[in-house]
Amino acid sequence: MRDFLPADKARRERVLAIIRDRYRAHGFDEIETPVVEDYDRLHAGIGGDNEKISFSVLRRGLDADGIRAAAEDPAALADLGLRYDLTVPLARFYASHRGELPGVFRAIQIAPVWRAERPQKGRYRQFVQCDIDIIGDASARAEAELIAATLDTLAALGLEGATVRINDRRALDAMLGAFGFTPEERPGVLITIDKLDKVGPEGVAAELRERGVSASAVDAFAAFLRRPRAAAGPFGEEHIRRELPEGIADDVVAHLVALGIAVAEARSLGDEGAVPLVFDPFLVRGMGYYTGTIFELAHPSVAYSLGGGGRYDGMIGRFLGTDVPAVGFSIGFERIVDLVEAGEDAAVPAVVLVHDRDVPLPQLLGLKAALVAEGARVRLEQRTKNLRALLERAAADGYASFATVSTATTRETLELKPLG
Numbered sequence: 001m002r003d004f005l006p007a008d009k010a011r012r013e014r015v016l017a018i019i020r021d022r023y024r025a026h027g028f029d030e031i032e033t034p035v036v037e038d039y040d041r042l043h044a045g046i047g048g049d050n051e052k053i054s055f056s057v058l059r060r061g062l063d064a065d066g067i068r069a070a071a072e073d074p075a076a077l078a079d080l081g082l083r084y085d086l087t088v089p090l091a092r093f094y095a096s097h098r099g100e101l102p103g104v105f106r107a108i109q110i111a112p113v114w115r116a117e118r119p120q121k122g123r124y125r126q127f128v129q130c131d132i133d134i135i136g137d138a139s140a141r142a143e144a145e146l147i148a149a150t151l152d153t154l155a156a157l158g159l160e161g162a163t164v165r166i167n168d169r170r171a172l173d174a175m176l177g178a179f180g181f182t183p184e185e186r187p188g189v190l191i192t193i194d195k196l197d198k199v200g201p202e203g204v205a206a207e208l209r210e211r212g213v214s215a216s217a218v219d220a221f222a223a224f225l226r227r228p229r230a231a232a233g234p235f236g237e238e239h240i241r242r243e244l245p246e247g248i249a250d251d252v253v254a255h256l257v258a259l260g261i262a263v264a265e266a267r268s269l270g271d272e273g274a275v276p277l278v279f280d281p282f283l284v285r286g287m288g289y290y291t292g293t294i295f296e297l298a299h300p301s302v303a304y305s306l307g308g309g310g311r312y313d314g315m316i317g318r319f320l321g322t323d324v325p326a327v328g329f330s331i332g333f334e335r336i337v338d339l340v341e342a343g344e345d346a347a348v349p350a351v352v353l354v355h356d357r358d359v360p361l362p363q364l365l366g367l368k369a370a371l372v373a374e375g376a377r378v379r380l381e382q383r384t385k386n387l388r389a390l391l392e393r394a395a396a397d398g399y400a401s402f403a404t405v406s407t408a409t410t411r412e413t414l415e416l417k418p419l420g
Contacts, residue, residue, distance in 0.1 A: 095319035133328035144262030167283035180217035
């Protein structure tokens, strides 16, 4: 959990403003949910490993005897918890307010979340997520809108050239079934497959054998990984089927193909071969609530993902009693903000008024009010012996110009000079 100095905070807010603007331009509306949710909801078995590193809130009113009695049962000790993502709160929000929302609801959530991570570079216990979700649309149009809005947002941040890796959890499950893994073995197998980029095909096969899963299935999977592969082609049915074993359901492939066509149209490409999608049959994503399409955001400047998401059609039904299709895409803000080039809002001049000690307060505030009325951002600073250090500090805080003020200074005689 970090503090942010003024310059860092200003930069973060500039990036957030661009993200909000692009999301809204694509028809999404921002909502807000509480930072805490019911413990049982956060630990319903749908949050994957995040449930293990969530922060819980101790029940009010427990005395020492009560704490000792409940020590072996986390649910008896805590009834609330800090949210570890924004998807579970959104599902609860929609279930609570469905009657007040449109049939297809496009939501923006930009807010902090908390996870009891082991602190290290790039991993924080409090961080901001930037989510867009579409609830109520089961078609590929929903995924296409999310992808188009996300790519447009990255371009607005100066991060052109992003691509989206695509897979489908249904295709993954069918593929594991085709190799011979039993339904009981598949969750553990997926955990191992998710390490493919790190340990390679041989490492994955070795770990699967250590897991003790069906040996014949591991052999079939290892052979599939070793097969000769043609050069990557444009995103489309031919390429998708070439990357999958035989027997994958036609409707799953058709959904992915329709997604590529829709993204091409959404981005005004007019040619599905130009769409910035990459089919990855081994993309897993660890959240337990994904039921269909899954995706991750990649950029050539970094080796790690900048965001991701997927379809979670079964989650809202847990709260509502009726299944509602839903899909979301989350940008990893803490990773994005480090890649965006620093910049200032040129439309708002920022001025430091350096005044002598004897300048009357009404005169100072009058000068400041006049500049503020003209649209400037203004800071008052009393002159110090080390004027250079004062001005360097102001420049570091984002101020672009300064003026010296004496008892004789008026708005007409105020002379602005550039900093730096």
